[in-house]
Amino acid sequence: DSGVTQTPKHLITATGQRVTLRCSPRSGDLSVYWYQQSLDQGLQFLIQYYNGEERAKGNILERFSAQQFPDLHSELNLSSLELGDSALYFCASSAGTPGYEQYFGPGTRLTVT
Amino acid sequence: GQQLNQSPQSMFIQEGEDVSMNCTSSSIFNTWLWYKQDPGEGPVLLIALYKAGELTSNGRLTAQFGITRKDSFLNISASIPSDVGIYFCAGRGGIQGAQKLVFGQGTRLTINP
Numbered sequence: 510d511s512g513v514t515q516t517p518k519h520l521i522t523a524t525g526q527r528v529t530l531r532c533s534p535r536s537g538d539l540s541v542y543w544y545q546q547s548l549d550q551g552l553q554f555l556i557q558y559y560n561g562e563e564r565a566k567g568n569i570l571e572r573f574s575a576q577q578f579p580d581l582h583s584e585l586n587l588s589s590l591e592l593g594d595s596a597l598y599f600c601a602s603s604a605g606t607p608g609y610e611q612y613f614g615p616g617t618r619l620t621v622t
Numbered sequence: 623g624q625q626l627n628q629s630p631q632s633m634f635i636q637e638g639e640d641v642s643m644n645c646t647s648s649s650i651f652n653t654w655l656w657y658k659q660d661p662g663e664g665p666v667l668l669i670a671l672y673k674a675g676e677l678t679s680n681g682r683l684t685a686q687f688g689i690t691r692k693d694s695f696l697n698i699s700a701s702i703p704s705d706v707g708i709y710f711c712a713g714r715g716g717i718q719g720a721q722k723l724v725f726g727q728g729t730r731l732t733i734n735p
Contacts, residue, residue: 511664540721552665552710552725565722599664603721610655611723613664 512536513602513614521620527588530617534581534602540564541583542611543575546597558583590621628711628726636734641698643729645711650691652715655723656683659708668709669696698731706733 512535522528534541543555554567558577569575572590577583587594597618601611628645635641645654653672657665669680671687671694678685684697694713698705711726 511666513664542721542723551727552712552723554722554724557721567722601664610667610670612667613657615664616662618662 511612511614513600513612515598515600515614515617517617518615519618519620521622522590523622524590524592526590526621527586528590528619530585530587530598530600530619532583532585532600532602532614534583534600535612538602538604538612539581540603540611541577541581542601542603543569543583543585544599544601544613546599546616547593548596552599555585587619592621595619595621626711626713626724626726628729630729631727632730632732634732634734635701637701637703639701641701641705641731642695643709643711644693644695645713645726646693647713647724648692651713651724652691653713654685654687654694655712655714656685656694656696657710657712659710659728661707665710701731701733703733703735706731 514533516531539560542557544552546552555569556575557565561577572588575585597616599616601613603609603611626645656668659665669685674691676687682699708728708730710728712723
C-alpha cells in the first residue's frame with residue numbers, strides 16, 4: 510500500500526459526459542501528479558500540482574483540467590469524453606522537492622462507451 | 623511526448639532463471655527509476671538511481687545508471703513466480719524538467735513454473 514488513495518476504482522460513462530477523479534496523496538506529500546495509461550501506450554504524464562499550484566504540464570488535453578485543494582487532495586476533471594479517453598488514470602504523490610520519489614495510487618479505470 | 627526505448631517488450635522464462643532488461647534514451651536524465659506494475663494496480667517503485675555509473679541492489683534486483691546518463695538496466699536473479707508483472711523504467715530531469723517522469727513502454731515478464 511503506497512498510501513496514495515484514488516476514487517473511484519472503476520468508472521463507466523458515455524461519450525460527451527464529464528467525470529471527476531479524486532486523489533489523496535500520502536500524508537505529508539505536497540506534490541500530486543496525474544498520469545494516463547492507455548492499452549497501447551506507456552504512462553503519459555498529464556499534470557503536476559505542488560501545494561495547490563500548477564507546477565508542470567504534460568500531454569494534457571484542453572478538455573481535461575485538474576486542481577489541488579488546500580487539504581492537498583487533487584481532482585482531475587475530464588469533460589466531453591470520447592471513446593479514446595478510456596484508460597487507467599493514476600495519481601502519484603511526492604514530497605515535492607527534486608530527489609523525492611513518486612508513489613502511485615491504485616488508479617481509476619475509466620471506460621467511455 | 624518523449625519516451626524511453628525499453629527492451630525487450632516481453633520475456634518468457636523459466637522459474638529460477640535470471641532476467642535482464644534495459645532502457646535507452648536519446649537525451650540524458652539525472653535520475654533513473656524502475657517500477658513494477660501488477661495487473662490492476664499502480665506502479666510500485668523498485669529502485670532509484672541518482673548518479674551516473676551507480677549500481678544499486680534491492681534483494682534479487684540490481685540496477686545500474688549508465689555512464690552516459692542515457693541508459694539504465696535492471697537485472698533480476700533467480701526469478702520466482704511473484705516476479706511476474708510489467709517492469710517500467712522512468713527517467714527524470716535533464717531537458718524534460720526537474721520532476722517530470724518519462725516512462726518506457728514496459729517489459730512484460732512471464733514465468734513458466
